[in-house]
Amino acid sequence: xxxxxxxxxxxxxxxxxxxxxxxxxxxxxxxxxxxxxxxxxxxxxxxxxxxxxxxxxxxxxxxxxxxxxxxxxxxxxxxxxxxxxxxxxxxxxxxxxxxxxxxxxxxxxxxxxxxxxxxxxxxxxxxxxxxxxxxxxxxxxxxxxxxxxxxxxxxxxxxxxxxxxxxxxxxxxxxxxxxxxxxxxxxxxxxxxxxxxxxxxxxxxxxxxxxxxxxxxxxxxxxxxxxxxxxxxxxxxxxxxxxxxxxxx
Amino acid sequence: xxxxxxxxxxxxxxxxxxxxxxxxxxxxxxxxxxxxxxxxxxxxxxxxxxxxxxxxxxxxxxxxxxxxxxxxxxxxxxxxxxxxxxxxxxxxxxxxxxxxxxxxxxxxxxxxxxxxxxxxxxxxxxxxxxxxxxxxxxxxxxxxxxxxxxxxxxxxxxxxxxxxxxxxxxxxxxxxxxxxxxxxxxxxxxxxxxxxxxxxxxxxxxxxxxxxxxxxxxxxxxxxxxxxxxxxxxxxxxxxxxxxxxxxxxxxxxxxxxxxxxxxxxxxxxxxxxxxxxxxxxxxxxxxxxxxxxxxxxxxxxxxxxxxxxxxxxxxxxxxxxxxxxxxxxxxxxxxxxxxxxxxxxxxxxxxxxxxxxxxxxxxxxxxxxxxxxxxxxxxxxxxxxxxxxxxxxxxxxxxxxxxxxxx
Ligand SMILES: Nc1ncnc2c1ncn2[C@@H]1O[C@H](COP(=O)(O)OP(=O)(O)OP(=O)(O)O)[C@@H](O)[C@H]1O
Ligand SMILES: [Mg+2]
Numbered sequence: 001x002x003x004x005x006x007x008x009x010x011x012x013x014x015x016x017x018x019x020x021x022x023x024x025x026x027x028x029x030x031x032x033x034x035x036x037x038x039x040x041x042x043x044x045x046x047x048x049x050x051x052x053x054x055x056x057x058x059x060x061x062x063x064x065x066x067x068x069x070x071x072x073x074x075x076x077x078x079x080x081x082x083x084x085x086x087x088x089x090x091x092x093x094x095x096x097x098x099x100x101x102x103x104x105x106x107x108x109x110x111x112x113x114x115x116x117x118x119x120x121x122x123x124x125x126x127x128x129x130x131x132x133x134x135x136x137x138x139x140x141x142x143x144x145x146x147x148x149x150x151x152x153x154x155x156x157x158x159x160x161x162x163x164x165x166x167x168x169x170x171x172x173x174x175x176x177x178x179x180x181x182x183x184x185x186x187x188x189x190x191x192x193x194x195x196x197x198x199x200x201x202x203x204x205x206x207x208x209x210x211x212x213x214x215x216x217x218x219x220x221x222x223x224x225x226x227x228x229x230x231x232x233x234x235x236x237x238x239x240x241x242x243x244x245x246x247x248x249x
Numbered sequence: 250x251x252x253x254x255x256x257x258x259x260x261x262x263x264x265x266x267x268x269x270x271x272x273x274x275x276x277x278x279x280x281x282x283x284x285x286x287x288x289x290x291x292x293x294x295x296x297x298x299x300x301x302x303x304x305x306x307x308x309x310x311x312x313x314x315x316x317x318x319x320x321x322x323x324x325x326x327x328x329x330x331x332x333x334x335x336x337x338x339x340x341x342x343x344x345x346x347x348x349x350x351x352x353x354x355x356x357x358x359x360x361x362x363x364x365x366x367x368x369x370x371x372x373x374x375x376x377x378x379x380x381x382x383x384x385x386x387x388x389x390x391x392x393x394x395x396x397x398x399x400x401x402x403x404x405x406x407x408x409x410x411x412x413x414x415x416x417x418x419x420x421x422x423x424x425x426x427x428x429x430x431x432x433x434x435x436x437x438x439x440x441x442x443x444x445x446x447x448x449x450x451x452x453x454x455x456x457x458x459x460x461x462x463x464x465x466x467x468x469x470x471x472x473x474x475x476x477x478x479x480x481x482x483x484x485x486x487x488x489x490x491x492x493x494x495x496x497x498x499x500x501x502x503x504x505x506x507x508x509x510x511x512x513x514x515x516x517x518x519x520x521x522x523x524x525x526x527x528x529x530x531x532x533x534x535x536x537x538x539x540x541x542x543x544x545x546x547x548x549x550x551x552x553x554x555x556x557x558x559x560x561x562x563x564x565x566x567x568x569x570x571x572x573x574x575x576x577x578x579x580x581x582x583x584x585x586x587x588x589x590x591x592x593x594x595x596x597x598x599x600x601x602x603x604x605x606x607x608x609x610x611x612x613x614x615x616x617x618x619x620x621x622x623x624x625x626x627x628x629x630x631x632x633x634x635x636x637x638x639x640x641x642x643x644x645x646x647x648x649x650x651x652x653x654x655x656x657x
């Protein structure tokens with residue numbers, strides 16, 4: 001797939017909470033099959049940036065343009081944005097604990113979301129196959145019938161990534177996927193994300209530099225709500241500003 | 250079918266309901282030994298209707314997490330809608346009969362005026378209010394049983410859910426709606442006979458020759474059948490993906506939104522559907538009770554409904570049915586003056602006064618110590634366990650451990 005054109009274009013967004021500017025005139029672009037890492041100190045606005053793109057937070061100003069038609073996402077509700085093809089993984093794993101892994105995945109699999117359609121929905125062969133395929137990708141094939149609340153922290157993170165992939169989004173926003181994972185689990189997570197980025201855009205927020213290095217992609221450094229530097233990991237880690245605010249501490 | 254596979258309790262429930270219905274029939278005055286009095290058959294029939302509305306409450310609260318404190322208002326509205334036809338049609342028969350002796354045959358408008366005087370005399374009026382337009386038609390009023398509460402729920406739900414009112418604020422809103430409705434009905438010019446309500450509903454029009462013994466058992470059967478249908482519908486709804494989505498809404502509504510489901514649409518669907526189910530329950534209940542008045546719709550009734558479901562065990566269909574059946578029967582026992590007073594020497598406990606305290610206390614105790622309610626007892630047998638972590642992160646260092654391991 002070619003990397004020409006942009007899938008998501010964020011331009012000049014700002015948002016403040018009680019006078020505190022969490023995002024300050026931020027602009028950002030990503031292409032249709034691109035992997036991007038976002039790093040930055042705590043409170044840099046990484047999660048808030050995702051909140052804005054997914055419709056959870058309304059920015060005070062700026063535009064978020066999406067897809068070939070450059071549709072403005074601002075003003076659309078969360079569900080609509082999700083259906084337009086933006087999937088999101090939260091910083092702390094949020095799966096439906098009281099339901100099985102199978103139910104969690106089936107709920108996420110791309111299908112008509114209309115309440116009446118959902119009511120009369122009975123999984124077809126392709127839906128079951130999709131769930132099986134995803135479960136094996138995230139290493140949970142043997143856990144399908146377990147309640148997801150019983151899974152380990154790392155497995156929940158994977159399940160959430162699996163649910164993300166099940167929606168078949170064009171853009172994945174992944175907030176700190178490796179938090180709380182063992183080294184082996186982290187490597188597996190990198191593989192899943194790299195595989196996903198072959199066919200779609202993936203934005204990963206992560207503090208762990210080793211993890212970011214393994215992703216081997218362009219890096220955007222956020223600081224105080226705006227872009228401080230952008231480029232390869234080696235390029236940004238040599239940037240004096242980045243060293244001062246983030247790495248040097 | 251997944252519905253039966255996922256609800257092993259479904260077959261058990263159907264079986265028990267069938268046995269219960271047969272047993273009551275064979276002990277009734279009309280078709281059996283007469284061991285059960287007709288008034289007790291009515292109590293049992295009414296109890297089935299309460300179990301029905303409790304299932305509706307469980308769908309909306311136990312499964313979707315919307316603590317509606319207004320579903321008894323829909324129940325009452327259903328009763329009013331059918332009550333209007335019952336009262337009109339019966340009064341019409343009486344009026345026509347009494348006028349048949351007159352020298353001149355009465356004109357339709359004379360008949361209508363006479364019915365109006367009969368029905369609205371108690372509130373000092375004789376004109377039919379606009380809302381009685383269709384009262385002469387059985388089928389129209391049956392349609393209104395569904396339409397009036399359904400539309401009210403739809404409009405109310407749309408306004409509330411669209412502005413994302415949730416939790417305790419939503420409960421308060423539903424209480425406000427209930428209070429407003431009952432206060433309105435208390436007024437004499439509400440068109441529904443103020444605090445007199447509608448009465449004589451146990452007398453089916455044109456069925457004077459048939460004994461209440463028979464009518465009571467017919468209504469009992471109808472109630473049992475309606476309960477069965479409600480149970481099946483509820484089981485169907487919660488067993489599939491729709492059930493997954495609404496339970497997801499209950500546990501983490503924001504997450505469901507980010508999966509692309511319109512949470513508002515699902516809530517509105519469940520809220521309206523359960524309002525309609527409640528209304529049908531009411532339409533079966535009040536002909537057995539014989540009378541409906543605005544006190545039935547008072548906010549406290551909807552709170553009782555929540556108490557029944559909590560005591561029975563929310564989030565499982567049979568729990569709601571058990572809770573409603575158990576609590577309302579026990580309540581009939583205590584408030585009906587059947588329970589013997591307890592004389593403590595210095596004070597006599599009269600159950601009629603103390604029953605509410607007992608009920609309130611059991612509610613608090615169940616909420617604190619047995620959140621799964623009576624239904625939870627079945628888990629002891631089947632060893633059903635549900636994790637109670639609700640996404641609390643274990644933290645980076647303990648992250649790869651299961652909770653039990655991490656806490657060692
Ligand atoms: N809803 C909110 N109300 C008030 N302040 C908020 C809100 N959301 C975020 N903030 C503030 O905005 C700033 C940016 O927060 P954000 O969560 O985006 O940071 P982050 O880059 O994701 O940090 P971390 O690495 O710790 O996850 C923080 O100072 C935070 O306290
Ligand atoms: Mg964050």
